[in-house]
Amino acid sequence: MHHNINIILGIETSCDETSVAVLNNGTVCSNIISSQVVHKEYGGVVPELASRAHLKMIVPIMNAALAQAGFSLEDIDAVAAVYGPGLVGALLVGLNFGKSLAWSRRIPFIGVNHMEGHVYSIFLEDEKPEYPFICLTVSGGHTDLLYIKEPLTYERLGRTRDDAAGEAFDKVAKMLGIGYPGGPVIDKLAKDGNPFAINFPRSYARAEHYDFSFSGLKTAVLYYLRDRNLLAGNGAPVAKSPELNDICASFQQAVVDTLVEKTRRAVADYGVKHVGVVGGVSANSRLREVFQNMASGNNSNVYFPRLEYCTDNAAMAAYAGWLRLIDGETSPASLAAVPNLNIA
Ligand SMILES: Nc1ncnc2c1ncn2[C@@H]1O[C@H](COP(=O)(O)OP(=O)(O)OP(=O)(O)O)[C@@H](O)[C@H]1O
Ligand SMILES: [Mg+2]
Structure with missing residues (x-):
């Protein structure tokens, strides 16, 4: 069953990005993202402040997305909004806004799983992976290894047993006193460091299962800094140490090695040729x-989203919602926000 839905408005407010996108037949016409800056001074997302900022931004961001796409509200065929996982107060803003908008215009509404949105971020590019493929979802709250046999179905092969990879980047950056979010800062500093200077642990690298663990690595970095009196806030911030670049590069390499090794094994075990x-x-x-090295080594094709689609955005959610809508699926107006929504 293929339903005639072309122009879709997507809404994402699961954490600290207010984003609205317009897609026409799966092609992005606009994707406006407003990243909340109020959280920076707290070193992490403050839920109450996130909700308030979403409330303030949702209408202007929607108007900007419509204007950039060259459409008006009357042109929209359906609305998609993220309903989980995320912060409940933040989710409620976008979800309720989306439901009301669809209801007032008498058009279909679909609730979208934020992690399914991340998976489909690679489908926003011209070159799309073929099914079946393995997808590694690595974000601030998740580290999942998924086997995706056909559209919109997920088998979870592995997940983190403690911290998510992005969370580890953020926590290590905090110990180093180099700011939030930590990922981009560590990435940049690591460019001038030696990734093999310090041998940080690669948890589960040789284990049979596909699960991850990053809390041991985080603790190893903590002890390394403490032993050298380099912990941020200890009067001798490592930010001024010449070792900073090596620490960032070595920590990053430990995370990367673990992620790639597990994915490489899943690709071999499941005999797939495509990896997201x-x-x-x-x-x-x-x-x-x-990952590119892995792909040339095992003859696989690896797909990344462009940078704009890596972190939270409404375009990826709109795409996943569109796939479900053209398949005849809609969500009831009673759909509630689900903070701990799972993908598999
Ligand atoms: N260049 C980078 N290197 C490493 N990590 C990065 C980089 N850029 C961003 N990150 C990390 O990505 C995370 C944010 O990603 P994302 O917005 O997808 O997570 P989230 O939406 O908060 O969590 P989830 O999607 O699991 O609900 C942060 O932890 C950040 O440090
Ligand atoms: Mg996310």
Whole structure:
């Protein structure tokens, strides 16, 4: 069943990005992202402040997305909004706005799983992976290895047992006193460091299962800094140490090695030729480099979203919603926000 839905408005407010996108037949016409800056001074996202900023921004961001796409509200065939996982107060803003908008215009509404959005971020590019493929979702809250046999179905092969990869980047950056979010800063500093200067642990690298663990690595960095009196806030911030670049590069390499090794094994075990790497951490330059090496080594094709689609955005959510809508699926007006929504 193929339903005639072309122009779709997507809404994403699961965390600290207010984003609205317009897609026409799966092609991005606009994708406006407003990243909240109020959280920087707290070193992490403050839920209440996130909700308030979404409330303030949702209408102007929607208007900007419509204007850039060259459409008016009357042109929209359907609305898609993220309903989980995320912060409940933040989710409620975009979800309720989207439901009301669809209801007032009498057009279909679909709730979207934010992680499914991340998976489909690679489908916003011209070259799309073929099914079945393995997808590594690495973000601030998730590190999942998924086997995707056909559209919109997920088998989870592995997940993190403690911290997500992005969370590890953020926590290590905090110890180093180099700012939030940590991923982009560590990526940049690591470029001038030696990734093999310090041998940080690669948890589970040789284990049979596909699960990840990053809390041991985080602790190893903590002890390394403490032993050298380099912890941020200890009067001898490592930010001024010549070792900073090596620490960043070595930590990053430990994360990258673990992620790529597990994915490489899943690719071999499941005999797939296509691999997706998505989520905020997929923006990491070293991760991309090592995955490209893997792809030439095992003759696979690896797909990354462009940087704009790595971290949270409405375009990816709109695409996933569109796939479900053209398949005849809609969500009821009673759909609630689900903060801990799973993908598999
Ligand atoms: N270049 C980079 N290298 C490493 N990590 C990065 C880079 N850029 C961003 N990140 C990390 O990506 C994370 C944010 O990604 P994203 O927005 O997808 O997560 P989230 O939406 O908060 O979590 P989730 O998607 O799991 O709900 C942060 O932890 C950030 O440090
Ligand atoms: Mg995300």
